[in-house]
Amino acid sequence: MAHHNFSPSTYFQTIGSHAAALVIADGDTVTVSTLDANGYDLNNAHQAADPNPMSGPFFIEGAAPGDALAVEIIEIEMTRATGWTRQGLAWHLVDPHQVRAMPPREKIFWDINPRQNSITLQKPPAALKDWSIPIVPMIGCFGVAPDGGEAISTATSGHHGGNMDYRGFGEGVTAYFPVSVPGALFFLGDVHGAQGDGEIAGTGIETSAEITFKVRLLKNRKMRWPRGENETSIFTVGNARPLDQALQHATTEMLVWLEQDYGLDKIAASHFLGMNVRYDVANVFNPAYSVACRLEKSALAALK
Template sequence: MTTHRFVATEWHNVLGTLPPAIRVASGDTVITETLDAWGIDKDDIKRRPGPNPMNGPIFVAGAEPGDALKVEIVRMTPNRATGWTRSSLAGNVVDPEAVRELPSREPVTWAIDRQAGTAQLREPVAGLEHLVLPLEPMIGCFGVAPAMGQAFSTATSAENGGNMDYRGFRPGATVWFPVAVEGALFFLGDCHAIQGDGEIVGTGIETSYEVEVRLTVEKDRRLVWPRGENATEIFSVGNARPLDQALQHATTDMFNWLKSDYGLSSTAASHLMGQVVRYEVGNVYDPAYTMVCKIEKKWLPAR
Protein backbone atom coordinates (compact mmCIF):
# COMPACT_ATOMS: atom_id res chain seq x y z
CA MET A 1 0.00 0.00 0.00
CA THR A 2 1.35 3.36 -1.09
CA THR A 3 0.86 6.94 0.06
CA HIS A 4 0.46 9.40 -2.81
CA ARG A 5 0.88 13.16 -2.51
CA PHE A 6 -1.54 14.44 -5.14
CA VAL A 7 -0.86 18.03 -6.21
CA ALA A 8 -3.86 19.17 -8.23
CA THR A 9 -3.25 21.36 -11.27
CA GLU A 10 -6.86 21.54 -12.43
CA TRP A 11 -10.17 21.34 -10.65
CA HIS A 12 -13.74 20.46 -11.63
CA ASN A 13 -17.18 21.87 -10.86
CA VAL A 14 -18.85 18.57 -11.74
CA LEU A 15 -18.52 14.94 -10.66
CA GLY A 16 -18.44 12.94 -13.87
CA THR A 17 -16.52 10.60 -16.16
CA LEU A 18 -13.47 12.78 -16.71
CA PRO A 19 -9.83 11.84 -17.45
CA PRO A 20 -8.14 10.68 -14.23
CA ALA A 21 -5.74 13.12 -12.58
CA ILE A 22 -4.02 10.28 -10.69
CA ARG A 23 -4.28 6.48 -10.53
CA VAL A 24 -3.92 4.55 -7.28
CA ALA A 25 -4.25 0.96 -6.09
CA SER A 26 -6.98 -0.24 -3.77
CA GLY A 27 -5.88 0.42 -0.19
CA ASP A 28 -3.62 3.34 -1.09
CA THR A 29 -3.62 6.63 0.80
CA VAL A 30 -3.90 10.01 -0.93
CA ILE A 31 -2.84 13.35 0.58
CA THR A 32 -4.02 16.45 -1.26
CA GLU A 33 -4.66 20.16 -0.70
CA THR A 34 -8.14 21.42 -1.50
CA LEU A 35 -9.51 24.76 -2.64
CA ASP A 36 -12.32 26.48 -0.77
CA ALA A 37 -15.85 26.77 -2.17
CA TRP A 38 -14.88 29.84 -4.21
CA GLY A 39 -11.78 28.17 -5.63
CA ILE A 40 -9.25 29.95 -3.40
CA ASP A 41 -6.14 28.06 -2.30
CA LYS A 42 -3.99 28.16 0.84
CA ASP A 43 -2.11 31.22 -0.51
CA ASP A 44 -5.34 33.19 -1.13
CA ILE A 45 -4.98 32.73 -4.89
CA LYS A 46 -8.16 32.02 -6.86
CA ARG A 47 -7.44 28.92 -8.94
CA ARG A 48 -10.89 28.04 -10.27
CA PRO A 49 -14.40 29.55 -10.27
CA GLY A 50 -16.94 28.10 -7.87
CA PRO A 51 -19.03 26.39 -6.85
CA ASN A 52 -16.93 23.91 -4.89
CA PRO A 53 -14.05 23.07 -7.25
CA MET A 54 -13.07 19.43 -6.78
CA ASN A 55 -9.65 17.76 -6.79
CA GLY A 56 -9.60 14.68 -8.99
CA PRO A 57 -10.82 12.48 -10.34
CA ILE A 58 -8.79 9.75 -8.66
CA PHE A 59 -8.91 6.40 -10.50
CA VAL A 60 -8.85 3.46 -8.07
CA ALA A 61 -7.64 0.29 -9.77
CA GLY A 62 -10.02 -2.65 -9.65
CA ALA A 63 -13.17 -0.61 -9.01
CA GLU A 64 -16.04 -1.65 -11.28
CA PRO A 65 -19.79 -0.99 -11.41
CA GLY A 66 -21.43 -2.97 -8.63
CA ASP A 67 -18.55 -2.44 -6.20
CA ALA A 68 -18.31 0.07 -3.37
CA LEU A 69 -15.51 2.56 -2.78
CA LYS A 70 -14.53 2.76 0.88
CA VAL A 71 -13.20 6.20 1.83
CA GLU A 72 -11.52 6.54 5.22
CA ILE A 73 -11.09 10.17 6.26
CA VAL A 74 -7.76 9.88 8.04
CA ARG A 75 -6.82 13.51 8.64
CA MET A 76 -7.84 17.10 7.84
CA THR A 77 -5.32 19.85 8.55
CA PRO A 78 -6.24 23.52 7.94
CA ASN A 79 -3.61 25.25 5.80
CA ARG A 80 -4.92 28.82 5.80
CA ALA A 81 -5.43 31.41 8.54
CA THR A 82 -8.77 32.63 7.18
CA GLY A 83 -12.16 31.34 6.16
CA TRP A 84 -15.43 32.97 5.12
CA THR A 85 -19.17 32.62 5.55
CA ARG A 86 -22.31 34.38 4.42
CA SER A 87 -23.85 36.91 6.83
CA SER A 88 -27.48 35.78 6.69
CA LEU A 89 -29.70 32.78 6.95
CA ALA A 90 -30.83 31.47 3.58
CA GLY A 91 -34.28 32.58 2.52
CA ASN A 92 -35.56 29.03 2.10
CA VAL A 93 -34.98 28.05 5.76
CA VAL A 94 -37.22 30.71 7.31
CA ASP A 95 -40.92 31.52 6.97
CA PRO A 96 -41.63 33.48 3.77
CA GLU A 97 -42.76 36.56 5.69
CA ALA A 98 -39.40 36.60 7.53
CA VAL A 99 -37.29 36.80 4.38
CA ARG A 100 -37.59 40.59 4.13
CA GLU A 101 -36.12 40.88 7.63
CA LEU A 102 -32.94 38.97 6.78
CA PRO A 103 -29.67 40.94 6.64
CA SER A 104 -27.33 41.22 3.67
CA ARG A 105 -25.71 38.01 2.46
CA GLU A 106 -22.33 39.67 2.03
CA PRO A 107 -19.43 37.35 2.93
CA VAL A 108 -17.44 37.95 6.08
CA THR A 109 -13.99 36.71 7.09
CA TRP A 110 -13.19 34.46 10.02
CA ALA A 111 -9.74 34.24 11.57
CA ILE A 112 -8.55 30.65 11.97
CA ASP A 113 -6.03 29.95 14.73
CA ARG A 114 -4.46 26.70 13.57
CA GLN A 115 -2.45 26.20 16.75
CA ALA A 116 -5.37 26.77 19.11
CA GLY A 117 -7.81 25.01 16.78
CA THR A 118 -10.35 27.84 16.88
CA ALA A 119 -12.14 30.33 14.65
CA GLN A 120 -13.62 33.75 15.35
CA LEU A 121 -15.04 36.63 13.34
CA ARG A 122 -12.29 38.95 12.18
CA GLU A 123 -14.63 41.93 12.69
CA PRO A 124 -16.86 41.04 15.66
CA VAL A 125 -20.59 41.59 15.47
CA ALA A 126 -22.38 43.19 18.41
CA GLY A 127 -23.22 40.49 20.91
CA LEU A 128 -20.63 38.08 19.47
CA GLU A 129 -17.46 39.93 20.48
CA HIS A 130 -16.23 36.96 22.50
CA LEU A 131 -17.49 34.16 20.26
CA VAL A 132 -14.68 31.64 19.72
CA LEU A 133 -15.60 28.37 18.00
CA PRO A 134 -13.62 25.13 18.10
CA LEU A 135 -12.60 23.80 14.69
CA GLU A 136 -14.70 20.81 13.64
CA PRO A 137 -13.32 20.01 10.17
CA MET A 138 -15.58 18.24 7.69
CA ILE A 139 -15.74 17.52 3.96
CA GLY A 140 -18.62 19.34 2.31
CA CYS A 141 -18.47 17.83 -1.17
CA PHE A 142 -17.04 14.48 -2.28
CA GLY A 143 -18.09 11.39 -4.14
CA VAL A 144 -17.66 9.35 -7.31
CA ALA A 145 -18.69 9.66 -10.95
CA PRO A 146 -22.35 8.81 -11.63
CA ALA A 147 -23.53 6.26 -14.17
CA MET A 148 -24.37 6.63 -17.87
CA GLY A 149 -21.85 9.37 -18.60
CA GLN A 150 -23.70 11.90 -16.46
CA ALA A 151 -21.94 14.85 -14.83
CA PHE A 152 -23.55 16.30 -11.70
CA SER A 153 -22.84 19.83 -10.53
CA THR A 154 -20.84 20.28 -7.32
CA ALA A 155 -23.72 22.48 -6.15
CA THR A 156 -25.92 19.42 -5.57
CA SER A 157 -25.87 15.74 -4.60
CA ALA A 158 -27.30 12.38 -5.62
CA GLU A 159 -26.66 8.65 -5.21
CA ASN A 160 -22.98 9.16 -6.04
CA GLY A 161 -22.46 11.69 -3.24
CA GLY A 162 -21.63 15.29 -4.04
CA ASN A 163 -22.41 18.44 -2.08
CA MET A 164 -23.98 16.85 1.01
CA ASP A 165 -22.49 19.17 3.68
CA TYR A 166 -23.00 16.65 6.49
CA ARG A 167 -21.04 17.37 9.66
CA GLY A 168 -20.39 13.66 10.14
CA PHE A 169 -17.99 13.54 7.18
CA ARG A 170 -15.08 14.28 9.49
CA PRO A 171 -11.74 12.71 10.42
CA GLY A 172 -12.25 9.24 11.84
CA ALA A 173 -15.32 8.55 9.69
CA THR A 174 -15.50 5.94 6.93
CA VAL A 175 -17.81 6.48 3.96
CA TRP A 176 -18.85 4.08 1.19
CA PHE A 177 -19.96 5.21 -2.26
CA PRO A 178 -21.63 3.05 -4.94
CA VAL A 179 -19.25 2.58 -7.89
CA ALA A 180 -20.88 3.27 -11.27
CA VAL A 181 -17.86 3.52 -13.61
CA GLU A 182 -14.50 1.83 -13.98
CA GLY A 183 -12.00 3.17 -11.44
CA ALA A 184 -14.79 4.81 -9.40
CA LEU A 185 -13.38 8.28 -10.28
CA PHE A 186 -13.30 9.86 -6.82
CA PHE A 187 -13.56 13.64 -6.32
CA LEU A 188 -12.86 15.67 -3.17
CA GLY A 189 -13.12 19.32 -2.06
CA ASP A 190 -15.17 22.02 -0.29
CA CYS A 191 -13.83 21.58 3.26
CA HIS A 192 -15.27 23.49 6.21
CA ALA A 193 -13.60 24.54 9.45
CA ILE A 194 -16.98 24.26 11.20
CA GLN A 195 -20.63 24.27 10.16
CA GLY A 196 -24.01 24.03 11.81
CA ASP A 197 -26.50 21.35 10.78
CA GLY A 198 -28.15 22.06 7.44
CA GLU A 199 -25.63 24.65 6.21
CA ILE A 200 -28.46 27.12 6.75
CA VAL A 201 -26.51 30.22 5.72
CA GLY A 202 -25.43 28.47 2.53
CA THR A 203 -21.87 27.98 3.77
CA GLY A 204 -19.83 26.62 6.62
CA ILE A 205 -16.63 28.45 7.48
CA GLU A 206 -15.20 27.87 4.01
CA THR A 207 -11.42 27.40 3.87
CA SER A 208 -8.70 25.21 2.40
CA TYR A 209 -7.36 22.00 3.93
CA GLU A 210 -4.76 19.33 3.51
CA VAL A 211 -6.79 16.13 3.48
CA GLU A 212 -5.62 12.54 3.87
CA VAL A 213 -7.93 9.73 2.74
CA ARG A 214 -7.50 5.98 2.25
CA LEU A 215 -9.33 4.49 -0.76
CA THR A 216 -10.28 0.81 -0.86
CA VAL A 217 -12.42 -1.15 -3.31
CA GLU A 218 -14.97 -3.55 -1.79
CA LYS A 219 -15.97 -5.98 -4.50
CA ASP A 220 -19.62 -6.83 -5.19
CA ARG A 221 -20.94 -4.56 -2.48
CA ARG A 222 -23.91 -3.14 -4.30
CA LEU A 223 -25.02 0.11 -2.73
CA VAL A 224 -27.69 2.57 -3.79
CA TRP A 225 -26.82 5.49 -1.49
CA PRO A 226 -23.71 6.57 0.42
CA ARG A 227 -23.20 4.91 3.79
CA GLY A 228 -20.85 5.64 6.64
CA GLU A 229 -19.69 4.82 10.10
CA ASN A 230 -17.63 6.28 12.90
CA ALA A 231 -16.47 4.90 16.22
CA THR A 232 -19.98 4.75 17.69
CA GLU A 233 -22.55 4.83 14.85
CA ILE A 234 -23.49 3.62 11.40
CA PHE A 235 -25.41 5.94 9.08
CA SER A 236 -27.19 5.99 5.73
CA VAL A 237 -27.39 9.11 3.55
CA GLY A 238 -30.28 10.15 1.31
CA ASN A 239 -30.04 13.06 -1.15
CA ALA A 240 -33.17 14.49 -2.78
CA ARG A 241 -35.73 17.26 -2.70
CA PRO A 242 -38.23 17.56 -1.04
CA LEU A 243 -36.77 16.77 2.37
CA ASP A 244 -39.18 13.92 3.06
CA GLN A 245 -37.90 12.10 -0.03
CA ALA A 246 -34.30 12.42 1.23
CA LEU A 247 -35.48 10.98 4.55
CA GLN A 248 -37.21 8.10 2.76
CA HIS A 249 -34.03 7.25 0.85
CA ALA A 250 -31.90 7.27 4.02
CA THR A 251 -34.45 5.24 5.99
CA THR A 252 -34.88 2.65 3.24
CA ASP A 253 -31.14 2.24 2.92
CA MET A 254 -30.74 1.67 6.66
CA PHE A 255 -33.62 -0.83 6.60
CA ASN A 256 -31.92 -2.77 3.79
CA TRP A 257 -28.51 -2.54 5.47
CA LEU A 258 -29.80 -4.09 8.69
CA LYS A 259 -31.31 -6.98 6.74
CA SER A 260 -28.41 -7.66 4.38
CA ASP A 261 -25.41 -7.15 6.67
CA TYR A 262 -26.83 -7.78 10.14
CA GLY A 263 -29.23 -10.64 9.40
CA LEU A 264 -32.36 -8.99 10.76
CA SER A 265 -35.80 -9.79 9.43
CA SER A 266 -38.00 -6.98 8.19
CA THR A 267 -39.90 -7.14 11.48
CA ALA A 268 -36.76 -7.05 13.60
CA ALA A 269 -35.28 -4.19 11.58
CA SER A 270 -38.52 -2.25 11.95
CA HIS A 271 -38.60 -2.72 15.73
CA LEU A 272 -34.98 -1.68 16.12
CA MET A 273 -35.21 1.34 13.84
CA GLY A 274 -38.50 2.46 15.34
CA GLN A 275 -36.92 2.93 18.75
CA VAL A 276 -33.24 3.74 18.28
CA VAL A 277 -32.89 5.59 14.93
CA ARG A 278 -31.71 9.17 15.07
CA TYR A 279 -31.82 11.63 12.16
CA GLU A 280 -29.48 14.46 11.28
CA VAL A 281 -29.85 17.09 8.59
CA GLY A 282 -27.02 17.51 6.12
CA ASN A 283 -27.69 20.19 3.51
CA VAL A 284 -31.03 22.03 3.26
CA TYR A 285 -29.76 24.90 1.09
CA ASP A 286 -28.75 23.31 -2.21
CA PRO A 287 -30.91 21.84 -5.03
CA ALA A 288 -30.89 18.41 -3.36
CA TYR A 289 -31.28 18.13 0.41
CA THR A 290 -29.43 15.59 2.56
CA MET A 291 -30.86 13.52 5.40
CA VAL A 292 -28.88 11.07 7.51
CA CYS A 293 -30.36 8.04 9.31
CA LYS A 294 -28.16 6.84 12.20
CA ILE A 295 -28.02 3.94 14.65
CA GLU A 296 -25.58 3.60 17.51
CA LYS A 297 -23.43 0.50 17.17
CA LYS A 298 -24.29 -0.65 20.69
CA TRP A 299 -27.77 -1.59 19.43
CA LEU A 300 -26.58 -3.66 16.47
CA PRO A 301 -26.48 -7.49 16.55
CA ALA A 302 -23.05 -9.05 16.27
CA ARG A 303 -21.99 -9.98 12.72
Protein backbone atom coordinates in the same frame (compact mmCIF):
# COMPACT_ATOMS: atom_id res chain seq x y z
CA MET B 1 0.00 -0.26 -0.51
CA ALA B 2 1.49 3.11 -1.37
CA HIS B 3 1.19 6.71 -0.21
CA HIS B 4 0.71 9.46 -2.80
CA ASN B 5 1.17 13.22 -2.40
CA PHE B 6 -0.93 14.96 -5.02
CA SER B 7 -1.20 18.62 -5.95
CA PRO B 8 -3.88 19.16 -8.62
CA SER B 9 -3.31 21.32 -11.65
CA THR B 10 -6.91 21.01 -12.86
CA TYR B 11 -10.14 21.21 -10.87
CA PHE B 12 -13.71 20.22 -11.76
CA GLN B 13 -17.11 21.78 -11.06
CA THR B 14 -18.85 18.54 -12.00
CA ILE B 15 -18.45 14.99 -10.73
CA GLY B 16 -18.37 12.68 -13.74
CA SER B 17 -16.23 10.55 -16.01
CA HIS B 18 -13.38 13.01 -16.45
CA ALA B 19 -9.88 11.79 -17.29
CA ALA B 20 -8.15 10.34 -14.23
CA ALA B 21 -5.73 12.68 -12.48
CA LEU B 22 -4.05 9.87 -10.52
CA VAL B 23 -4.28 6.07 -10.59
CA ILE B 24 -4.18 4.41 -7.17
CA ALA B 25 -4.63 0.89 -5.81
CA ASP B 26 -6.84 -0.71 -3.21
CA GLY B 27 -5.34 0.15 0.20
CA ASP B 28 -3.40 3.22 -0.96
CA THR B 29 -3.42 6.51 0.93
CA VAL B 30 -3.40 9.95 -0.66
CA THR B 31 -2.62 13.41 0.66
CA VAL B 32 -4.20 16.01 -1.62
CA SER B 33 -4.64 19.78 -1.56
CA THR B 34 -8.09 21.32 -2.06
CA LEU B 35 -9.46 24.77 -2.83
CA ASP B 36 -12.23 26.57 -0.99
CA ALA B 37 -15.78 26.66 -2.36
CA ASN B 38 -15.01 29.75 -4.48
CA GLY B 39 -11.79 28.29 -5.89
CA TYR B 40 -9.15 30.03 -3.73
CA ASP B 41 -6.01 28.22 -2.56
CA LEU B 42 -3.88 28.41 0.58
CA ASN B 43 -2.34 31.70 -0.62
CA ASN B 44 -5.77 33.20 -1.35
CA ALA B 45 -5.00 32.99 -5.08
CA HIS B 46 -7.96 32.25 -7.36
CA GLN B 47 -7.27 28.92 -9.10
CA ALA B 48 -10.67 27.70 -10.31
CA ALA B 49 -14.27 28.74 -10.79
CA ASP B 50 -16.96 27.95 -8.26
CA PRO B 51 -19.00 26.13 -7.15
CA ASN B 52 -16.91 23.74 -5.07
CA PRO B 53 -14.01 22.92 -7.42
CA MET B 54 -13.01 19.29 -6.93
CA SER B 55 -9.57 17.71 -6.68
CA GLY B 56 -9.21 14.43 -8.59
CA PRO B 57 -10.55 12.26 -10.01
CA PHE B 58 -8.71 9.31 -8.53
CA PHE B 59 -8.96 6.07 -10.53
CA ILE B 60 -8.95 3.02 -8.23
CA GLU B 61 -7.54 -0.03 -9.96
CA GLY B 62 -9.97 -2.94 -10.09
CA ALA B 63 -13.07 -0.92 -9.19
CA ALA B 64 -16.07 -1.92 -11.31
CA PRO B 65 -19.80 -1.21 -11.36
CA GLY B 66 -21.49 -3.14 -8.56
CA ASP B 67 -18.61 -2.63 -6.15
CA ALA B 68 -18.42 -0.11 -3.31
CA LEU B 69 -15.60 2.29 -2.51
CA ALA B 70 -14.68 2.87 1.13
CA VAL B 71 -12.88 6.16 1.82
CA GLU B 72 -11.36 6.60 5.26
CA ILE B 73 -10.89 10.28 6.13
CA ILE B 74 -7.63 10.17 8.07
CA GLU B 75 -6.84 13.88 8.44
CA ILE B 76 -8.21 17.26 7.37
CA GLU B 77 -5.69 20.05 7.83
CA MET B 78 -6.74 23.58 6.93
CA THR B 79 -4.00 25.37 5.05
CA ARG B 80 -5.16 28.97 5.43
CA ALA B 81 -5.57 31.17 8.48
CA THR B 82 -8.89 32.54 7.24
CA GLY B 83 -12.25 31.26 6.09
CA TRP B 84 -15.50 32.82 4.95
CA THR B 85 -19.26 32.43 5.23
CA ARG B 86 -22.33 34.26 3.98
CA GLN B 87 -24.05 36.53 6.46
CA GLY B 88 -27.58 35.71 7.61
CA LEU B 89 -29.72 32.61 7.32
CA ALA B 90 -30.94 31.24 4.02
CA TRP B 91 -34.23 33.00 3.26
CA HIS B 92 -36.22 29.82 2.64
CA LEU B 93 -35.43 28.62 6.18
CA VAL B 94 -37.33 31.35 8.01
CA ASP B 95 -41.00 32.32 7.97
CA PRO B 96 -41.87 34.62 5.06
CA HIS B 97 -42.48 37.63 7.31
CA GLN B 98 -38.85 37.37 8.52
CA VAL B 99 -37.22 37.38 5.08
CA ARG B 100 -37.03 41.16 4.77
CA ALA B 101 -35.45 41.35 8.21
CA MET B 102 -32.56 39.10 7.18
CA PRO B 103 -29.22 40.90 6.64
CA PRO B 104 -27.69 41.12 3.14
CA ARG B 105 -26.05 37.85 2.05
CA GLU B 106 -22.58 39.36 1.85
CA LYS B 107 -19.35 37.44 2.36
CA ILE B 108 -17.81 37.77 5.83
CA PHE B 109 -14.46 36.50 7.08
CA TRP B 110 -13.24 34.45 10.03
CA ASP B 111 -9.83 33.81 11.60
CA ILE B 112 -8.77 30.17 11.97
CA ASN B 113 -6.34 29.50 14.83
CA PRO B 114 -5.25 25.83 15.02
CA ARG B 115 -3.04 26.45 18.07
CA GLN B 116 -6.04 27.58 20.07
CA ASN B 117 -8.42 25.25 18.21
CA SER B 118 -10.70 28.20 17.56
CA ILE B 119 -12.45 30.12 14.79
CA THR B 120 -13.52 33.73 15.39
CA LEU B 121 -15.28 36.43 13.40
CA GLN B 122 -12.96 39.16 12.13
CA LYS B 123 -15.60 41.85 12.67
CA PRO B 124 -18.04 40.43 15.21
CA PRO B 125 -21.24 42.15 16.28
CA ALA B 126 -21.05 43.48 19.84
CA ALA B 127 -23.01 40.56 21.29
CA LEU B 128 -20.40 38.09 19.90
CA LYS B 129 -17.29 40.10 20.78
CA ASP B 130 -15.73 37.32 22.87
CA TRP B 131 -17.33 34.40 21.07
CA SER B 132 -15.47 31.64 19.22
CA ILE B 133 -16.19 28.15 17.93
CA PRO B 134 -13.93 25.07 17.96
CA ILE B 135 -12.36 23.76 14.77
CA VAL B 136 -14.29 20.67 13.64
CA PRO B 137 -13.27 20.10 10.01
CA MET B 138 -15.46 18.25 7.52
CA ILE B 139 -15.62 17.54 3.78
CA GLY B 140 -18.56 19.31 2.16
CA CYS B 141 -18.43 17.74 -1.30
CA PHE B 142 -17.03 14.37 -2.39
CA GLY B 143 -18.11 11.30 -4.28
CA VAL B 144 -17.72 9.08 -7.31
CA ALA B 145 -18.68 9.42 -10.97
CA PRO B 146 -22.31 8.48 -11.75
CA ASP B 147 -23.14 6.08 -14.54
CA GLY B 148 -24.43 6.81 -18.03
CA GLY B 149 -21.74 9.39 -18.78
CA GLU B 150 -23.53 11.88 -16.57
CA ALA B 151 -21.60 14.80 -15.04
CA ILE B 152 -23.38 16.29 -12.02
CA SER B 153 -22.76 19.80 -10.71
CA THR B 154 -20.79 20.12 -7.48
CA ALA B 155 -23.58 22.40 -6.25
CA THR B 156 -25.83 19.39 -5.65
CA SER B 157 -25.84 15.73 -4.59
CA GLY B 158 -27.30 12.35 -5.48
CA HIS B 159 -26.63 8.60 -5.40
CA HIS B 160 -22.98 9.30 -6.17
CA GLY B 161 -22.46 11.57 -3.15
CA GLY B 162 -21.58 15.14 -4.11
CA ASN B 163 -22.38 18.32 -2.22
CA MET B 164 -23.99 16.76 0.85
CA ASP B 165 -22.43 19.24 3.32
CA TYR B 166 -22.96 16.79 6.20
CA ARG B 167 -20.94 17.64 9.28
CA GLY B 168 -20.68 13.90 9.98
CA PHE B 169 -18.09 13.50 7.20
CA GLY B 170 -15.10 14.48 9.31
CA GLU B 171 -11.84 13.00 10.52
CA GLY B 172 -12.01 9.36 11.57
CA VAL B 173 -15.05 8.63 9.43
CA THR B 174 -15.19 6.06 6.64
CA ALA B 175 -17.54 6.99 3.80
CA TYR B 176 -18.91 4.38 1.38
CA PHE B 177 -19.99 5.12 -2.20
CA PRO B 178 -21.57 2.88 -4.87
CA VAL B 179 -19.21 2.36 -7.82
CA SER B 180 -20.93 3.05 -11.16
CA VAL B 181 -18.02 3.34 -13.62
CA PRO B 182 -14.68 1.53 -14.05
CA GLY B 183 -12.14 2.92 -11.59
CA ALA B 184 -14.88 4.61 -9.50
CA LEU B 185 -13.36 8.07 -10.28
CA PHE B 186 -13.34 9.62 -6.81
CA PHE B 187 -13.43 13.42 -6.30
CA LEU B 188 -13.22 15.58 -3.16
CA GLY B 189 -13.00 19.19 -2.00
CA ASP B 190 -15.05 21.96 -0.34
CA VAL B 191 -13.63 21.65 3.19
CA HIS B 192 -15.36 23.48 6.05
CA GLY B 193 -13.51 24.37 9.25
CA ALA B 194 -16.80 23.98 11.12
CA GLN B 195 -20.53 23.95 10.43
CA GLY B 196 -23.80 23.32 12.22
CA ASP B 197 -26.46 20.87 11.05
CA GLY B 198 -28.26 21.76 7.85
CA GLU B 199 -25.78 24.37 6.56
CA ILE B 200 -28.59 26.86 7.27
CA ALA B 201 -26.39 29.91 6.60
CA GLY B 202 -25.64 28.54 3.12
CA THR B 203 -22.00 27.84 3.92
CA GLY B 204 -19.73 26.38 6.54
CA ILE B 205 -16.40 28.04 7.37
CA GLU B 206 -15.15 27.79 3.78
CA THR B 207 -11.37 27.41 3.43
CA SER B 208 -8.58 25.58 1.63
CA ALA B 209 -7.22 22.35 3.06
CA GLU B 210 -5.04 19.29 2.74
CA ILE B 211 -6.82 15.96 3.11
CA THR B 212 -5.29 12.56 3.77
CA PHE B 213 -7.53 9.61 2.93
CA LYS B 214 -7.27 5.86 2.38
CA VAL B 215 -9.29 3.84 -0.14
CA ARG B 216 -10.52 0.27 0.13
CA LEU B 217 -12.40 -1.60 -2.57
CA LEU B 218 -15.37 -3.74 -1.56
CA LYS B 219 -16.09 -6.15 -4.42
CA ASN B 220 -19.68 -7.02 -5.32
CA ARG B 221 -21.02 -4.79 -2.58
CA LYS B 222 -24.45 -3.57 -3.62
CA MET B 223 -25.53 -0.20 -2.30
CA ARG B 224 -27.55 2.68 -3.73
CA TRP B 225 -26.91 5.69 -1.46
CA PRO B 226 -23.80 6.89 0.40
CA ARG B 227 -23.07 5.34 3.77
CA GLY B 228 -20.73 6.22 6.61
CA GLU B 229 -19.23 4.83 9.77
CA ASN B 230 -17.37 6.31 12.73
CA GLU B 231 -16.28 5.02 16.11
CA THR B 232 -19.76 5.19 17.62
CA SER B 233 -22.31 4.89 14.81
CA ILE B 234 -23.22 3.91 11.25
CA PHE B 235 -25.29 6.14 8.98
CA THR B 236 -26.77 6.40 5.52
CA VAL B 237 -27.38 9.60 3.53
CA GLY B 238 -30.29 10.30 1.21
CA ASN B 239 -30.11 13.26 -1.18
CA ALA B 240 -33.27 14.70 -2.73
CA ARG B 241 -35.85 17.45 -2.50
CA PRO B 242 -38.33 17.68 -0.79
CA LEU B 243 -36.87 16.81 2.59
CA ASP B 244 -39.13 13.82 3.16
CA GLN B 245 -37.83 12.17 -0.01
CA ALA B 246 -34.25 12.50 1.23
CA LEU B 247 -35.39 10.90 4.50
CA GLN B 248 -37.01 8.04 2.56
CA HIS B 249 -33.81 7.33 0.65
CA ALA B 250 -31.69 7.36 3.81
CA THR B 251 -34.11 5.10 5.68
CA THR B 252 -34.36 2.64 2.79
CA GLU B 253 -30.57 2.41 2.53
CA MET B 254 -30.31 1.71 6.28
CA LEU B 255 -33.00 -0.98 5.95
CA VAL B 256 -30.93 -2.65 3.21
CA TRP B 257 -27.77 -2.39 5.34
CA LEU B 258 -29.48 -4.12 8.27
CA GLU B 259 -30.58 -6.92 5.93
CA GLN B 260 -27.14 -7.25 4.32
CA ASP B 261 -24.88 -7.20 7.35
CA TYR B 262 -27.02 -7.88 10.42
CA GLY B 263 -29.32 -10.65 9.18
CA LEU B 264 -32.56 -8.83 9.92
CA ASP B 265 -35.63 -9.33 7.77
CA LYS B 266 -37.92 -6.35 7.18
CA ILE B 267 -40.08 -7.12 10.21
CA ALA B 268 -37.12 -7.33 12.58
CA ALA B 269 -35.42 -4.34 10.96
CA SER B 270 -38.54 -2.19 11.29
CA HIS B 271 -38.80 -2.99 15.02
CA PHE B 272 -35.12 -2.25 15.51
CA LEU B 273 -35.14 0.98 13.52
CA GLY B 274 -38.34 2.19 15.16
CA MET B 275 -36.74 2.07 18.60
CA ASN B 276 -33.18 3.12 17.78
CA VAL B 277 -33.02 5.36 14.71
CA ARG B 278 -31.63 8.89 14.86
CA TYR B 279 -31.96 11.42 12.03
CA ASP B 280 -29.63 14.31 11.23
CA VAL B 281 -30.80 17.11 8.94
CA ALA B 282 -27.52 17.23 7.06
CA ASN B 283 -28.31 19.96 4.52
CA VAL B 284 -31.35 22.09 3.68
CA PHE B 285 -29.65 24.72 1.52
CA ASN B 286 -28.46 22.90 -1.60
CA PRO B 287 -30.62 22.04 -4.64
CA ALA B 288 -30.93 18.51 -3.21
CA TYR B 289 -31.41 18.29 0.54
CA SER B 290 -29.51 15.67 2.56
CA VAL B 291 -30.71 13.60 5.51
CA ALA B 292 -28.61 11.14 7.50
CA CYS B 293 -30.23 8.06 9.06
CA ARG B 294 -28.03 6.99 11.99
CA LEU B 295 -27.75 4.02 14.36
CA GLU B 296 -25.49 3.87 17.39
CA LYS B 297 -23.10 0.91 17.49
CA SER B 298 -24.03 0.37 21.14
CA ALA B 299 -27.56 -0.49 19.97
CA LEU B 300 -26.26 -2.65 17.12
CA ALA B 301 -24.14 -4.63 19.59
CA ALA B 302 -27.34 -6.09 21.03
CA LEU B 303 -27.92 -7.91 17.72
CA LYS B 304 -24.79 -9.97 18.23
